[in-house]
Amino acid sequence: MEESYTLEKKEKTITKESISGSEALMKCLMAEGVETLYGYPGGAIMPVYDQLYKYQDRIHHVMARHEQGATHAAQGYSRISGKVGVVIATSGPGATNLVTGIADAQIDSTPLVCITGQVSSHLLGSDAFQETDIIGISTSVTKWNHQITKAEDIPKVLAKAFFIAKSGRPGPVLIDITKDAQFEEFDFSYQKCIGIRSYKPVPIVNKKQIEAAAALINSAKQPLIVWGQGIILSEAEDIFKALVEKSGIPAAWTILGASALPTSHSLNVGMVGMHGNYGPNMLTNECDVLIAIGMRFDDRVTGNLDSYAKQAKVIHFEIDPAEIDKNVTADIAILGDAKDSLTQLLPYLEEKTYSDWHQKFKDLYAIEYDKVIKNDIHPTKEGLTMGEVIHQINLQTKGNAAIVSDVGQHQMIACRYSNFNITKSNITSGGLGTMGFALPAAIGAKMAAPERDVIAIIGDGGYQMTIQELGTVFQQRIPLKIVVLNNEFLGMVRQWQQLFFDKRYASTEMTNPDFVAIAKGYYIDAQKVTKRSELKLAVQEMMASVGPYFLEVCVEKEGNVFPMIPSGASVSEIRLE
């Protein structure tokens, strides 16, 4: 990168001294406040690992068992702490193994800085040993990426990387550093980046739009709020709660928005989307004003766009201008950071209660309770349900745990039934739906918030995609709790096969290993539950354990997740059975 071409604003310089590129990298990381990073060594990144050895008292490197695991761990770390997650890997296969985690972070707006080693610059483009064009490969799944071939570029590119990863709508950044640049010595100095000429991360809130939004909200008869992760990313939880309470408007959440407002809050009306709650989905097509905050109208949320909230005026609060009118056309768009926007909006809102409107949510909840929820969490039939396991966890954690879920039926059940008292407590792969996410993400989450109970809820399928990270749990002594809900099926796919493919269960039945023996092989305490009568005690034992704990619960094989909006259907075609 030619210096003059990209103009960055910088903050104070620190010390000048001649050091190697890889030592400079350590100093950049420390200047950015990085204490923990996740990674895996290899030839092209060895100079950096050598420096990690030197700086091990200040930077804790966690060796994952697979680079994908390192990215998910960094994501979990970031999602619970709000900090930038940092990942290090070698060139070639090390770098390509990062791609899934990077793509996951990109679509779920998680700030990551991934640093990959690269072959020496004179070998670039020669198909050298372990050379891959990771810049080309990662372009479409990163917010920004850059290759460094000269040590002197390390400080300014790293400063820019951290700034881009965490500002505005956060996302993953990849920096590829050639091996010669890691060795080369230069005069080091570091300045934090505080602005980039071509990049406006946070649009300025337009006061006129705020007034227009307030007028529309105040005149509404049946308004509905749908909030997403934007509330959490901008740390707007308090102002959001104040706004919900003052306005009296029922508020529903997307999967990534979960936990920003406590589950028990009387104005929290549940989850929207494919497996969301009956009330908020049905009433999306009855509200007169739909107030979307920090959410992006994902197709899993909207179902068929042609029949989504057509009767409603839509107000969209969003930091990313490209999201406005992308899927749903906004009548009023308010660009800006959610916290700023809501702070400005609050004084304009009238205090209201919408009792008739709330009653509609309650009536639909009663129907959903009767048809679905009751059977999920208080089953009377023989087989254990996923819902009752989550219910038991709720009882024992009192809703204070952070729940990290994988992808599948158990994820939908965990998100639907977990009680969340504390924000940043629902860590899951929303946009990419990445199986194998939960175990490593829970490692990162527990490391970032050791004072919290962190419980990973995983299916027997997804567990085996990153099961090797048990090695990381064991080596790092991370006292997280792992619950595998074993239905001996790739349950979610089986459910679709049952409902839409005539029960042709092609390649979804799983013959599983002895999970308890595997956990014990990694010296992790473990237990397996097959009967309802054993569940409570087992969860109790898990919660009481000081170290990591593995609990396998054998649940009914062919349980289904309802409600369900069949893909492509309208939100009001939501099925309860």
Next chain:
Amino acid sequence: MCENKVYTVSIYTENNIGLLNRISAIFQRRHINIESINTSSSEIDHISKWTIVVELSEDRMKKIIGQIEKQVEVIKAYYHKEDEIIYQESCLFKIKSEFLFEERQIQNIIKDSNAKIVHVNREFFVLEKSGRTEDIELFHRELKAFGIMQFTRSGRIAVTKDEMKISEMLKVF
């Protein structure tokens, strides 16, 4: 759905490696064919200007502009309808020299069309013509009868009738 039209996209960017990949990927992901693409220096030092021609609906065009502007190194992106710009394309024709001397007709075509002979030798001569798409297409049709040994055409370059206040945007930083 609105109908497809030809749009010219102007993008002002930092001059950085890798940006071509990012920008072209935005079109590729949505299965939109780029009719022509040109990037060059602009009126502002160290800032590149891109001119891209695509055919799609205005609705999709707007969304793509949003995605382009979202790229960190993009300063500003615009899209223009055909009547909002002054544009030119340029092309080269390589033709056997014998025609130039023996065919009266070809001499007339060259004269009437404002094309320029930029190279002549015993075997072939090279014609250069700049103009709007239709002018070049017409010229191409006229010459085709004589056998074209090689033909190549540049991407569109365009300036807008309205002002694009990039310099002012940059001052704000």
